[in-house]
Amino acid sequence: MASPPLLLLALLSAFFFFSPTVHSSQRRQPPLLTTTYYTKSCPRFEQIVQDVTTNKQISSPTTAAAALRLFFHDCFVSGCDASVLISSTHFSKAERDADINLSLPGDGFDVVVRAKTDLELTCPGVVSCADILAVATRNLVVMMGGPYYTVKLGRKDALISRASDVEGNLPRPTMPMDQMIRIFNSKGFSVQEMVALTGAHTIGFSHCKEFSSILYNYSRTLQSDPAYYPEFAKSLRSACADYTKNPTLSVFNDIMTPNKFDNMYYNNIRKGLGLLSSDHTLSSDQRTRGFVELYSTNQDAFFQAFVRAMEKLSVYGIKTGKNGDIRRRCDSFNNN
Numbered sequence: 561m562a563s564p565p566l567l568l569l570a571l572l573s574a575f576f577f578f579s580p581t582v583h584s585s586q587r588r589q590p591p592l593l594t595t596t597y598y599t600k601s602c603p604r605f606e607q608i609v610q611d612v613t614t615n616k617q618i619s620s621p622t623t624a625a626a627a628l629r630l631f632f633h634d635c636f637v638s639g640c641d642a643s644v645l646i647s648s649t650h651f652s653k654a655e656r657d658a659d660i661n662l663s664l665p666g667d668g669f670d671v672v673v674r675a676k677t678d679l680e681l682t683c684p685g686v687v688s689c690a691d692i693l694a695v696a697t698r699n700l701v702v703m704m705g706g707p708y709y710t711v712k713l714g715r716k717d718a719l720i721s722r723a724s725d726v727e728g729n730l731p732r733p734t735m736p737m738d739q740m741i742r743i744f745n746s747k748g749f750s751v752q753e754m755v756a757l758t759g760a761h762t763i764g765f766s767h768c769k770e771f772s773s774i775l776y777n778y779s780r781t782l783q784s785d786p787a788y789y790p791e792f793a794k795s796l797r798s799a800c801a802d803y804t805k806n807p808t809l810s811v812f813n814d815i816m817t818p819n820k821f822d823n824m825y826y827n828n829i830r831k832g833l834g835l836l837s838s839d840h841t842l843s844s845d846q847r848t849r850g851f852v853e854l855y856s857t858n859q860d861a862f863f864q865a866f867v868r869a870m871e872k873l874s875v876y877g878i879k880t881g882k883n884g885d886i887r888r889r890c891d892s893f894n895n896n
């Protein structure tokens with residue numbers, strides 16, 4: 561017969577083994593995302609998203625950059641959960657209407673809506689908007705000549721989207737480097753990962769207002785920030801001359817190869833051909849300069865770092881289980 565302490569131990573372990581607490585805490589473990597998530601429930605998922613992204617990018621070549629920035633802005637505010645796609649209502653101002661998000665171009669939203677429409681016809685109620693945005697972004701990066709990276713699947717869509725949650729979670733071009741690093745670090749991204757992700761500025765464009773403060777009346781003695789290559793500053797001043805009257809005026813982020821996802825952005829910013837103050841700072845700050853130099857001379861190193869950082873970004877703060885759901889429409893919650 562077991563001695564009393566041993567009996568107690570056996571009883572205790574039996575209790576914990578059968579304990580509902582242990583079981584429910586096991587249930588609370590979020591299932592990991594997988595690459596095969598829709599293999600059975602929606603076998604045509606990848607093909608449908610591929611077709612939609614290809615057609616959309618061909619008809620509107622600004623889509624790739626639009627989706628990439630949209631994805632970044634979605635992920636950094638409460639995770640990659642499609643919260644940025646929700647439209648505001650009379651009662652609540654959603655993330656997309658926070659002032660930093662007002663410049664997110666419609667093409668990024670549109671490509672997701674198109675894929676969602678096709679997917680709802682083929683496998684209704686199965687595929688999340690968050691997964692669509694993640695895969696569409698990857699496909700579009702590849703279409704621009706960028707590297708392929710793995711996107712795991714099974715994200716749920718957010719149940720909350722508040723404009724007031726945005727401030728402080730996204731970098732602004734006029735922020736000092738300390739603050740930019742703090743934002744990325746607070747989400748688990750290193751300085752190196754921040755530099756690699758910002759290589760996204762190899763495509764797309766920026767509105768003149770985003771860099772006007774370093775282009776015009778920079779100081780009492782200087783028209784523009786001396787970080788600009790002087791001739792480049794001159795042509796930017798003329799390209800943006802009317803920006804107050806015409807706020808849509810914008811310039812390619814990478815003036816050398818704007819339609820190619822490559823490492824030219826890093827070459828540009830080393831030569832004073834960056835647009836934003838944050839681009840100039842990236843190549844001058846001693847914490848980031850080394851990575852800029854490496855990526856400007858070695859595209860493989862940039863692509864490898866970008867792949868790792870995007871794979872990490874695309875699972876940041878994801879919702880699974882009861883923390884989210886599968887929206888019927890990407891721009892509104894199911895209970896609306």
Ligand code: HEM
Pocket residue numbers: 624625626628629632663664665731732733734740754757758760761763764765766767768770813836838
């Ligand atoms: C490091 C801090 C960053 C700052 C301060 C910053 C800021 C900006 C600003 C101000 C614009 C111009 C928006 C406009 O005028 O419409 C822009 C464009 C863009 N950003 Fe960033 N960004 C940063 C990092 C990133 C990252 C990490 C990504 C993606 C992984 C990204 C992707 C893009 C893309 C693709 C565009 C072009 C958008 C388009 O053409 O529609 N940015 N960024």
